[in-house]
Amino acid sequence: MKEIKLHDKVFVPYIGKERIAQAVKKVAREIETYAQDDQIVFVSILKGAFVFSSDLLKHYRKNASIEFYRLKSYEGTSSTGNVEIIVDIDAKLITGKKVVVIEDIIDTGNTLEKIISELKKKKPADLKIASLFLKPEVYNKEYEVDFVGMEIPNKFIVGYGLDYNELGRNIPEIYVLKQRKMVDVVLFGPPGAGKGTQAQILKDKLGLTYIATGDLFRHHIKNQTKLGKKAKEYIDKGNLVPDEITIGMIEEIVKDPNSHGFIFDGFPRTVKQAEVLDKLLKDKDLIIDALLFLDVPDERIIKRLVERGKTSGRSDDNEETIKHRLNQYHNFTEPVKDYYKKQNKFYKIDGVGDIDEINQRLLDVIKNLKLQVRD
Numbered sequence: 001m002k003e004i005k006l007h008d009k010v011f012v013p014y015i016g017k018e019r020i021a022q023a024v025k026k027v028a029r030e031i032e033t034y035a036q037d038d039q040i041v042f043v044s045i046l047k048g049a050f051v052f053s054s055d056l057l058k059h060y061r062k063n064a065s066i067e068f069y070r071l072k073s074y075e076g077t078s079s080t081g082n083v084e085i086i087v088d089i090d091a092k093l094i095t096g097k098k099v100v101v102i103e104d105i106i107d108t109g110n111t112l113e114k115i116i117s118e119l120k121k122k123k124p125a126d127l128k129i130a131s132l133f134l135k136p137e138v139y140n141k142e143y144e145v146d147f148v149g150m151e152i153p154n155k156f157i158v159g160y161g162l163d164y165n166e167l168g169r170n171i172p173e174i175y176v177l178k179q180r181k182m183v184d185v186v187l188f189g190p191p192g193a194g195k196g197t198q199a200q201i202l203k204d205k206l207g208l209t210y211i212a213t214g215d216l217f218r219h220h221i222k223n224q225t226k227l228g229k230k231a232k233e234y235i236d237k238g239n240l241v242p243d244e245i246t247i248g249m250i251e252e253i254v255k256d257p258n259s260h261g262f263i264f265d266g267f268p269r270t271v272k273q274a275e276v277l278d279k280l281l282k283d284k285d286l287i288i289d290a291l292l293f294l295d296v297p298d299e300r301i302i303k304r305l306v307e308r309g310k311t312s313g314r315s316d317d318n319e320e321t322i323k324h325r326l327n328q329y330h331n332f333t334e335p336v337k338d339y340y341k342k343q344n345k346f347y348k349i350d351g352v353g354d355i356d357e358i359n360q361r362l363l364d365v366i367k368n369l370k371l372q373v374r375d
């Protein structure tokens with residue numbers, strides 16, 4: 001695969017000339033339909049949209065004029081949220097006209113919002129937006145983009161006018177930022193198996209994102225998020241939090257394109273949750289690489305937790321409740337193992353020994369996994 005380097009980053013091919021050309025033609029046809037017998041004033045947003053504008057106009061078969069508007073919002077590979085007008089348009093070129101803005105890409109929509117509010121002041125007869133690319137996962141504005149060439153996931157792309165710190169605009173195809181290899185694992189085992197302790201060490205050693213559902217709930221409840229408020233209603237009544245809520249919280253985290261992988265702790269707890277998780281990850285081009293099962297016999301667990309109860313004073317650490325929790329685990333959670341066994345992703349790790357020893361066992365398994373490249 002041919003790679004290109006722009007400044008400090010490496011990019012790999014992503015969308016070829018053919019697909020771009022198709023998207024451009026599609027947008028041109030849609031605008032022709034919209035224009036009817038009126039003359040369109042295209043407003044090309046510089047710099048990024050200059051290549052798309054050129055191709056779009058070549059495919060546009062009705063009468064139209066073009067103006068240029070220059071804004072700036074991006075620095076590096078993330079949107080700054082500050083949009084500046086660098087080259088303005090004379091209002092009389094727009095007033096009373098059917099205006100179609102040509103954008104290269106819409107990410108958060110901050111730039112778009114600014115464009116719409118500024119151009120509306122110039123009183124066009126109508127204002128529509130055409131964008132070659134749209135990132136629906138990050139776009140957070142009400143305005144529905146009128147003409148979209150294609151939707152793409154939340155990835156950073158260059159080429160065909162789009163830049164990374166001013167480089168890459170001249171590449172005729174779309175390239176995407178190459179991500180490091182990543183790994184997504186589920187840390188699994190009975191309560192008291194040491195999952196949390198091990199996950200923390202793995203997180204630090206491998207730079208992974210740690211997702212513990214217990215922490216997620218606490219975080220959301222503390223910050224009174226929409227999901228947190230819903231979760232609290234269930235928790236307050238002593239009920240289990242429904243899967244949709246948990247999945248909603250997880251979704252927010254796994255969509256981070258900068259993560260090098262995820263460690264799940266305390267999720268999935270049921271086969272149904274495992275299925276939902278797979279589906280969610282699939283939508284993001286991700287996959288669970290392994291279920292790491294920390295094997296600790298029940299007698300040991302009971303001993304460990306009873307010991308912990310003596311020092312921590314946790315009221316739930318008496319033998320009876322521990323046995324109850326273990327039963328729950330065996331009945332409802334343990335079948336999750338089979339779910340991953342069927343996918344050849346099950347790894348049993350001896351969970352008895354000292355912390356570093358066990359961690360080394362986990363690392364050995366992870367290092368031998370065939371990792372996915374996320375790009």
Ligand code: IMP
Pocket residue numbers: 048073074079103104105106107108109110111112155156157158162163164
């Ligand atoms: P927004 O304001 O977050 O919607 O960002 C829109 C502007 O950010 C675009 O006009 C581009 O200049 C830039 N941008 C957004 N995503 C990308 C990308 O993936 N590659 C290059 N530039 C981008």
Ligand code: MG
Pocket residue numbers: 048074162163
């Ligand atoms: Mg740019």
